[in-house]
Amino acid sequence: xxxxxxxxxxxxxxxxxxxxxxxxxxxxxxxxxxxxxxxxxxxxxxxxxxxxxxxxxxxxxxxxxxxxxxxxxxxxxxxxxxxxxxxxxxxxxxxxxxxxxxxxxxxxxxx
Amino acid sequence: xxxxxxxxxxxxxxxxxxxxxxxxxxxxxxxxxxxxxxxxxxxxxxxxxxxxxxxxxxxxxxxxxxxxxxxxxxxxxxxxxxxxxxxxxxxxxxxxxxxxxxxxxxxxxxx
DNA sequence: CAGTATCCTCATGGATACTG
DNA sequence: CAGTATCCATGAGGATACTG
Numbered sequence: 315x316x317x318x319x320x321x322x323x324x325x326x327x328x329x330x331x332x333x334x335x336x337x338x339x340x341x342x343x344x345x346x347x348x349x350x351x352x353x354x355x356x357x358x359x360x361x362x363x364x365x366x367x368x369x370x371x372x373x374x375x376x377x378x379x380x381x382x383x384x385x386x387x388x389x390x391x392x393x394x395x396x397x398x399x400x401x402x403x404x405x406x407x408x409x410x411x412x413x414x415x416x417x418x419x420x421x422x423x424x425x
Numbered sequence: 426x427x428x429x430x431x432x433x434x435x436x437x438x439x440x441x442x443x444x445x446x447x448x449x450x451x452x453x454x455x456x457x458x459x460x461x462x463x464x465x466x467x468x469x470x471x472x473x474x475x476x477x478x479x480x481x482x483x484x485x486x487x488x489x490x491x492x493x494x495x496x497x498x499x500x501x502x503x504x505x506x507x508x509x510x511x512x513x514x515x516x517x518x519x520x521x522x523x524x525x526x527x528x529x530x531x532x533x534x535x536x
Numbered sequence: 537c538a539g540t541a542t543c544c545t546c547a548t549g550g551a552t553a554c555t556g
Numbered sequence: 557c558a559g560t561a562t563c564c565a566t567g568a569g570g571a572t573a574c575t576g
Contacts, residue, residue, distance in 0.1 A: 327528030
């Protein structure tokens with residue numbers, strides 16, 4: 315997407331937040347990592363449709379934004395684990411109302 | 426942006442919600458309309474940078490999604506007013522935590 | 537395994553002219 | 557005023573081959 319930044323009240327915050335979750339797979343990644351840390355290959359499988367290139371790119375952006383922590387284990391074969399930072403967990407929590415809204419009003423069978 | 430839909434818990438709701446606010450200017454429009462109904466030309470001015478084409482397009486999408494109400498007054502010169510529906514107001518409310526998160530963690534001077 | 541490096545496609549949005 | 561119609565630019569993302 316890419317949201318526009320304008321001065322004033324909440325919107326700056328929303329725009330800033332949107333820029334962080336802007337990326338086709340980021341919310342999926344956030345949600346997947348909420349459960350537990352995952353390796354690169356796991357994420358590929360758990361988020362069907364992402365290409366390696368894009369997965370790596372979006373993980374790096376999330377890392378840069380302080381949402382995701384990347385830990386490299388010096389093993390053979392190589393192993394890298396991605397996990398949510400505290401900030402990332404907060405973000406996920408902040409997304410819940412939006413998810414609830416969507417589930418309630420947009421999904422076919424809102425429980 | 427265009428977020429991916431996958432089955433499971435909250436994410437569907439989030440994906441659905443994201444698809445509704447997906448569009449470069451939609452959140453700005455939402456926020457602008459929160460204050461009071463606005464005419465097309467007002468929105469052009471209040472949301473600097475949008476072209477007429479895109480403004481019209483995104484307003485229509487929001488209307489289709491039930492977020493925005495479009496009212497045509499049969500006057501000369503023509504007058505059309507856009508306002509938030511109840512659903513749109515709910516959406517805005519659901520976006521608040523996200524905005525707060527962004528303001529708190531991403532903006533330079535978080536009050 | 538966990539990524540780069542390339543190349544390519546296509547949708548979103550920008551600019552502008554025109555109309556009811 | 558409130559839009560459409562048209563044409564064009566850009567960049568995010570997809571596919572695939574290759575590497576440390």
